[in-house]
Amino acid sequence: MTTLLTRKTLGGTWGTVLLPLRPDDSIDFARLADELDRLAVAGLDGVYAHGTAGEFHAITDEEYQQVNELLAERCAGLPYQIGASHMSATTCLQRVELAREFHPGAIQVILPDWAPPSLDEVVAFLEQVAEVADPVPLVLYNPPHAKTRLTPADFGMLAARVPALVGVKVAGGDAGWYREMGEEAADLPMFVAGHTLAAGTELGAAGSYSNIAAFSPAGAMAWQHLMRTDQAAARDVERRIGLFFAEHVQPLASAxxxxxxxxxFLAHVGGWADIGTRVRWPYRSVEEEHAERLRPIASTALPELFPAP
Structure with a gap:
């Protein structure tokens, strides 16, 4: 059991649970247990399961429960959240009900995805999800590829209409977007992309469900400490992360x-756990050897993200 999160307490850098897969696409739960043990001692503000990186869209209900059980067991001393996101609103509700029984700090959801919901339908969806999740609060994940993209004014309306909503996970935006969020949804914690967290923190972000924590959990926390003690140095790390991503990650996205x-791929470059690069069919996996070739390049370019044990 973990303490229920609130709009005042939700923040920081959270690490994602990635699924180690065997060649037949089955989850290797022994390797997953080891990964969770490593996440639990990395100093993260929390851990969450079933985000995009956790391939929530590609797992069965039985696997969903198995991951939840292992998360609750291995991360019992650390705040954790459980994703109940699904493209189907009905399946989402079922997963919310299952997730609630593990007493997470919050449950993460996305909006129904096949037919884009109107704002009235978004409210109706979140109100029903909140009722099923009660007393566990909600975090809304509204990524750039969501079919209903919410504005700062929309988030402010949802914060007022759905008290159980304690945070949002978004890509972030420019200074004007942050200013609007501060005006429209001042008490709603914003979680932004991990690789932009230094700039985001200066503009009002509360934290990140972090791809940098997938890259290097301990390094993500070292960088967060730098944000709080030396903003200029933290922004320089962000600049070099951007260069590394532009050279080595964006070409893969473009492909x-x-x-x-x-x-x-980033986790395998970081090499902090035996996760591998395999993702479930029908999606393509980056070759492990490509990630391994980049390890010395990453550690040279971004030493702050690879602190000594």
Whole structure:
């Protein structure tokens, strides 16, 4: 059991649970247990399961429960959240009900995805999800590829209409977007992309469900500490992360590799756990050897993200 999160307490850098897969696409739960043990001692503000990088869209209900059980067991001393996201609103509700029984700090959801919901339908969806999740609060994940993209004014309306909503996970935006969020949804914690967190923190972001924590959990926390003690140095790390991503990650995205493949690729470059780069069919996986070739390049370019044990 973990403490229920609120709009005042939700923040920081959270690490994602990635699924180690065997050649037949089955989950290797022994390797997953080891990964969770490593996440639990990395100093993260929390851990979450079933995000995009956790391939929530590609797992069965039985696997969903198995991952939840292992998360609750291995991360019992650390705040954790469980994703119940699904393209089907009905399946989402079922997963919310299952997730609630593990007493997470919050449950993450996306909006129904096949037919884009109107704002009235978004409210109706979140109100029903909140009722099923009660007393566990909600975090809404509204990524750039969502079919209903919410504005700062929309988030402010949802914060007022759905008290159970304690945070949002978004890509972030420019200074004007942050200013609007501060005006429209001042008390709603914003979680933005991990590789933009230094700039985001300065503009009002509360934290990140972090691809940098997928890259290097301990390094993500070292960088967060730098944000709080030396903003100029933290922004320089962000600049070099951007250069590394532009040279080594963006070409893979441009070649059509999906986000879960990119996150597992980064984790394999980081080499902090035996996760591998395999993602579930029908998505393509980046070759492990490509990630391994980049390890010395990454550690040289971004030493702050690879602190000594």
């Amino acid at each position: 059509g590799y999906a986000n879960p493949a990119l996150d597992k």
